[in-house]
Amino acid sequence: MKMAGAEAIVKSLVHLDVKHIFGYPGGAIMPTYDALFNEENLHHVLVRHEQGAVIAAEGYARLSGKVGVCIATSGPGATNLVTGIADAMLDSIPIVCLTGQVNSALIGTDAFQEADIVGMTIPITKWNYQISKASEIPYILAKAFHVALSGRHGPVLIDITKDAQQGEMEFDIKDLEVFIDHKLQVLNDEFENAAKLINSAKKPYIFAGHGVTKANAENELERFASLAGIPIACTLHGLSCIPMDHPLYVGMLGMHGNYGSNLLTNEADLIIAIGMRFDDRVTGNLNTYAKQAKIIHIDIDNVEFNKNVKVDVTICGDAKDVLSELYKHILPNNHDAWIKKFHDYYQEEHDEVIHHQITNQAGQMIKMAEVVSLLSEKTQGNAVIVSDVGQHQMIAARYYEFKYPRSHITSGGLGTMGYSLPAAIGAKFAAPKREVIVIVGDGGFQMNIQELAVLTQENLSVKIILLNNEHLGMVRQWQEMFFEERYSFTNLLNPDFIKIAEAYSIPGLHIEDASDLDSALDKLLNAEGSFLLEVMVEKQGKVFPMVAAGTGVGDIRLK
Amino acid sequence: MKTDLNKHDEFVNTNMYVLSIITQNTLFVLQRVAGMFSRLRINIEHINISRHSDPLSYWNVVVYSTDDRVWLLIKQLNKIIELVDVKIIDKMPMTSLRKPVIDDRL
Numbered sequence: 001m002k003m004a005g006a007e008a009i010v011k012s013l014v015h016l017d018v019k020h021i022f023g024y025p026g027g028a029i030m031p032t033y034d035a036l037f038n039e040e041n042l043h044h045v046l047v048r049h050e051q052g053a054v055i056a057a058e059g060y061a062r063l064s065g066k067v068g069v070c071i072a073t074s075g076p077g078a079t080n081l082v083t084g085i086a087d088a089m090l091d092s093i094p095i096v097c098l099t100g101q102v103n104s105a106l107i108g109t110d111a112f113q114e115a116d117i118v119g120m121t122i123p124i125t126k127w128n129y130q131i132s133k134a135s136e137i138p139y140i141l142a143k144a145f146h147v148a149l150s151g152r153h154g155p156v157l158i159d160i161t162k163d164a165q166q167g168e169m170e171f172d173i174k175d176l177e178v179f180i181d182h183k184l185q186v187l188n189d190e191f192e193n194a195a196k197l198i199n200s201a202k203k204p205y206i207f208a209g210h211g212v213t214k215a216n217a218e219n220e221l222e223r224f225a226s227l228a229g230i231p232i233a234c235t236l237h238g239l240s241c242i243p244m245d246h247p248l249y250v251g252m253l254g255m256h257g258n259y260g261s262n263l264l265t266n267e268a269d270l271i272i273a274i275g276m277r278f279d280d281r282v283t284g285n286l287n288t289y290a291k292q293a294k295i296i297h298i299d300i301d302n303v304e305f306n307k308n309v310k311v312d313v314t315i316c317g318d319a320k321d322v323l324s325e326l327y328k329h330i331l332p333n334n335h336d337a338w339i340k341k342f343h344d345y346y347q348e349e350h351d352e353v354i355h356h357q358i359t360n361q362a363g364q365m366i367k368m369a370e371v372v373s374l375l376s377e378k379t380q381g382n383a384v385i386v387s388d389v390g391q392h393q394m395i396a397a398r399y400y401e402f403k404y405p406r407s408h409i410t411s412g413g414l415g416t417m418g419y420s421l422p423a424a425i426g427a428k429f430a431a432p433k434r435e436v437i438v439i440v441g442d443g444g445f446q447m448n449i450q451e452l453a454v455l456t457q458e459n460l461s462v463k464i465i466l467l468n469n470e471h472l473g474m475v476r477q478w479q480e481m482f483f484e485e486r487y488s489f490t491n492l493l494n495p496d497f498i499k500i501a502e503a504y505s506i507p508g509l510h511i512e513d514a515s516d517l518d519s520a521l522d523k524l525l526n527a528e529g530s531f532l533l534e535v536m537v538e539k540q541g542k543v544f545p546m547v548a549a550g551t552g553v554g555d556i557r558l559k
Numbered sequence: 560m561k562t563d564l565n566k567h568d569e570f571v572n573t574n575m576y577v578l579s580i581i582t583q584n585t586l587f588v589l590q591r592v593a594g595m596f597s598r599l600r601i602n603i604e605h606i607n608i609s610r611h612s613d614p615l616s617y618w619n620v621v622v623y624s625t626d627d628r629v630w631l632l633i634k635q636l637n638k639i640i641e642l643v644d645v646k647i648i649d650k651m652p653m654t655s656l657r658k659p660v661i662d663d664r665l
């Protein structure tokens with residue numbers, strides 16, 4: 001079938017099962033926008049800033065497990081994507097970004113809105129490519145989707161010159177069907193070595209990371225851990241891969257994770273790390289990290305083996321495949337005395353920290369944890385929580401009791417402020433029936449606040465909880481603890497957020513009193529469409545426990 | 560004088576590596592490969608790239624580094640879609656490289 005390149009782009013996307021595409025038009029991508037105009041099978045979401053488009057694509061990908069797609073014009077449109085692409089790279093999110101590019105004849109002439117986006121994004125993409133001939137379109141797009149979703153997931157950018165969009169080509173569906181996913185073959189003796197360690201361990205300990213969710217391996221993880229009676233801690237991105245009320249779940253790892261789950265890292269005799277990468281926020285100082293433990297590392301990307309932490313057995317593969325195979329090699333066991341240690345430490349953490357964080361004494365300002373804990377109760381842990389970056393992010397991760405997989409979406413690796421609102425938009429398109437709740441700080445909200453317009457224009461129901469401490473709280477906490485209380489440029493003189501929401505036709509409610517919290521959350525949850533609840537919270541709040549930068553997991557502080 | 564000792568260790572662990580790399584001969588491939596070296600702060604001492612009759616480029620690269628770094632580099636290079644092959648074809652300890660210099664002076 002003969003058609004223009006732009007039409008081939010749209011036909012290819014539809015064939016590749018894309019349902020939603022997040023974008024913003026401009027000169028060099030106009031032919032493709034023209035082709036999108038009449039396409040009924042592809043829903044285009046007009047964001048208000050390209051960073052919103054790429055992060056929405058990430059949110060879509062994280063909830064759906066499919067590739068998220070965004071589209072932008074050349075030059076400023078393309079460079080506005082950069083932060084989101086870097087975010088997707090660090091968190092291994094499968095997205096495909098399409099950018100327009102100036103005419104191939106003009107490339108290299110400093111043409112209007114020309115930017116070398118391919119050169120710029122080499123270090124932050126899994127793959128990128130510039131299409132300059134219409135005939136390349138279907139094959140390259142199919143390859144882009146394949147690369148994004150095979151092996152370790154990641155972002156792909158395809159830059160398409162304007163003449164390639166306008167040129168004529170012969171469209172052949174077969175060009176789109178050349179890629180098949182080859183699963184990694186795992187060697188058997190690795191399973192046997194791993195099983196030997198697992199079967200003889202006295203204090204085995206599972207670390208579950210993002211890879212578990214990515215591989216849809218939640219059931220396999222639960223089955224494996226239950227058989228061998230091994231406690232499970234989650235990384236930030238591993239959260240929600242096991243229900244938090246599960247008897248084997250023992251907490252979150254990392255800088256603001258749970259007390260026992262960090263401390264006992266240095267007591268376990270065997271660590272089984274699944275789909276996690278020993279990020280520095282998880283390990284703290286490596287010189288005092290898990291030196292006593294044997295480590296089995298299961299990951300889809302062999303680059304991660306021995307990168308930060310030296311390990312004893314490595315199994316390279318998809319977590320689902322590996323765990324189902326490993327299951328056959330292990331013996332039933334239980335480690336109740338070992339698991340009890342986690343519970344004892346939890347009790348200590350509860351008495352020292354949690355209890356105070358979630359209860360209000362008369363006259364006190366509301367604390368972030370009170371809000372999240374009550375929200376968790378009211379939603380019975382069923383909602384999708386999309387958090388931004390900062391104190392509220394750690395509080396959301398610590399105090400929401402996740403019950404279902406793919407319920408926690410946040411920017412982990414890059415820590416991109418402004419992530420939550422656009423990511424929630426993408427998430428809502430991926431799972432329209434689920435309750436999607438944004439938890440955001442007053443700093444991060446203002447980084448992509450313009451995307452409120454999308455909620456209105458697309459008639460989406462996203463609930464926003466703004467935890468307003470009138471500060472860049474996380475930075476303020478560090479200034480208080482490590483910079484002698486020199487609060488350098490971290491207090492914010494904020495606008496009236498409720499009026500802003502109203503200007504976008506989104507109803508809102510502002511509360512300051514702890515006594516209003518209960519009914520305010522009901523109002524938020526019962527609202528028909530989107531709703532903004534602004535809660536004024538304690539300004540000097542600090543997140544604890546904490547493994548301070550440079551110290552080890554054994555040095556975790558409760559205050 | 561612990562730091563000096565550490566420096567010495569580093570020197571003892573440092574080797575000269577000769578890498579042989581085969582890539583597709585495409586736009587941006589030089590940037591992709593070279594970028595991986597600079598991201599890991601591995602300096603390229605010598606590089607030679609040529610295209611043979613097939614559409615592939617053959618690279619010879621000399622670096623000074625350590626086993627750990629070079630293995631990480633190789634694993635990262637393997638992620639480049641346009642990369643066909645990479646291997647270490649020669650490795651020589653820095654200490655052995657230094658000797659002739661000292662011998663010359665004697």
Ligand SMILES: Cc1ncc(C[n+]2csc(CCOP(=O)(O)OP(=O)(O)O)c2C)c(N)n1
Pocket residue numbers: 388389390391392393415416417418440441442443444445467469471472473474475
């Ligand atoms: C784009 C970006 N800029 C700067 C930072 C550094 N940073 C990390 S947390 C934080 C404060 C966030 O403040 P706020 O959104 O109000 O949330 P809070 O910590 O008060 O809950 C800052 C500035 C970042 N992570 N991302």
